[in-house]
Amino acid sequence: MTTAALESRAGRRCHNVLNTLHATSYFSPELGQEAAALGITHPRAVNFAVRSAALGPVGAGAVTAAFYNYKHELVARHVPAVWAIAAPEDVLAARARAADASLRRLLGAEAVTSPEMAEAAHLALRATEACSRSARPLYSAHADLPVPEEPHLAYFHAATLLREHRGDGHLAVLMSAGLDGLEAVVTHTATGKGMTPTWVRATRGWSEEDWDAACGRLRERGLLNEAGELTAEGVALRAEIENETDRLDRAPYDHLGTEMVARLTELGGRFARAAAVAGAFPADLIGKG
Template identity: 70%
Template sequence: MTTPLPERAGRRCHNVLNPLHSTHYFSPDLGRELAAVGIDDERTGYFAVRSAAMGAVGAGTVTATFFNFRHELVAEHVPAVWRTASPETVLAARLRAVDATLTRLLGKDVIASAEVAEAAELALRATEACGRTARPLYAAHADLPVPESPHLALWHAATLLREHRGDGHLAALLDAELDPVEALVSHTATGKGMAPRWVLGTRGWSRQDWEAASARLRERGLLDTDGELTQAGADLRRDIEARTDRLDRAPYEHLGAAGVERLTELAKGLLMAAFAAGAFPDGMIGKG
């Protein structure tokens, strides 16, 4: 008999796997590898590496699947980037950057450890139950080959699980009738999202866009005059996460309670090591 998963076990597992996936976005290794293939703009690089699995897509596809970026910003970089480097070239550069980043952050001994190999096996097993239907970013990455090295296989599996949950999360945001900026403002108000200065510096929105979204949330009774979530706002954000959990439960149920617990333990240890090695910029998360 399969042991039922504890409440939010899948979310807790995601919350330590997702940052492991994301380490390369903040890594100088990614910038170096992309510059070597002709991409020397940081924003262009982000749009390229995350969308490359879908092929040489246009700005509309990237805006739709990434959700919280201003379309005009996306259109400044996509599809022009594909004239500089093909999606296949970008994907190869990305994997080289991930290899260098994880090796630098975790060390060669950890990379070659039995624990990393075990985490990779568990994470890949979880992905066996992911579904492609209505999940474009997941489906595109699921068509890519699994790398042979365990640390890269773990990163690949973390990527699949991240995009699988992310695709479902967008459905939950749409159902909650939050537009991209409203989703960003309300998430930041929980204290767990990106700080406003990071959002405004990376997503293409202006301070006026932020304030207008805040006003709309206040009109709906979701945000108070101090920019904090009201009880209704907090309830809505909790409901969005609960809906996302339901849409994302299959891989973790497939892995089972013991497997999820062990994968969470292993990934948390790796993530803490990455944090200690300076994987992420200071002040990125929070309300400041």
């Protein structure tokens, strides 16, 4: 089923709930435990290994390019050294085990084995049929991985594909807008929807001096004011970025169709809310503070 009448932000809303459930994996204790069993113990090394493993044993340059908003020096501390600790295929297997355990803990056994989960997995996988590999390295690498048999893991897999598909396109839009990796997260944080500066600096490797310098560049462009808030021009640019990202990410949701996008959004929203209520995310993760 296809449609030309899909509401402009329907795909974005659907992606957001799917991505929320995918993102729980990065904060799950199960992932740290599985990685530690392989010998990977540093939190940044875990993150780089888990998200880039589908690319194979790549070097720091490839990871910095694909992740976009991490400081290269931080990436280079852990990549490619992490592949001497554990092979990418072992990391991927560990991520699958962690996703299985964390989803069962966050959602409960009844939800994991429910008809609704199987339906959500079917719909999400159907959406991925219209994804494009061109200029999308993280999506394309994950698309080469087999689809798990269990519905909750198939749903996680599809959510990962759709996340990386939108994410790869989003990076192209950020580059076109003239925002480097740090400037992108500074402006996103300024919307109140991104991670706090504290979380960005801790996880992306940027110093306060780096952050202040990026703020200075954004002020010079008229995108940020002295209080660190977006100006009218900054608000307009962020809206333009999201709208262009929607355009580049429209195909999977057009392919699914209006009714099924609405249904997937409904189901995905239930699972995402349940995970959040179960404490999947740190309380101080999002905001301007």
